[in-house]
Amino acid sequence: MSTACYIRGNSENYKFLLNLLGIKPNGRTFTDGLFIVLKVRCLGCCSLAPVIKVNDEVYGKVGFNEIRTSYRSRAKVDNPKSR
Numbered sequence: 001m002s003t004a005c006y007i008r009g010n011s012e013n014y015k016f017l018l019n020l021l022g023i024k025p026n027g028r029t030f031t032d033g034l035f036i037v038l039k040v041r042c043l044g045c046c047s048l049a050p051v052i053k054v055n056d057e058v059y060g061k062v063g064f065n066e067i068r069t070s071y072r073s074r075a076k077v078d079n080p081k082s083r
């Protein structure tokens with residue numbers, strides 16, 4: 001990630017997400033087949049930092065609560081067994 005996201009806490013968001021998914025950081029990470037985590041340099045919307053992208057949607061000013069909520073909603077949609 002670049003400067004804006006870094007100084008606004010996306011390193012912590014990244015660690016939080018990996019912990020939430022139960023996977024180790026290695027650049028390209030797979031878990032149970034539902035999620036792929038990719039760390040990228042910049043998504044081009046630095047004024048919204050910290051930024052994450054989930055599928056085709058970009059989310060700005062995210063924190064642990066937004067990440068947790070997004071994960072839970074997608075896990076339910078993508079994996080009917082988790083309902």
Ligand code: FES
Pocket residue numbers: 001002003004005006041042043044045046047049050051
């Ligand atoms: S540094 Fe995060 S969008 Fe540019």
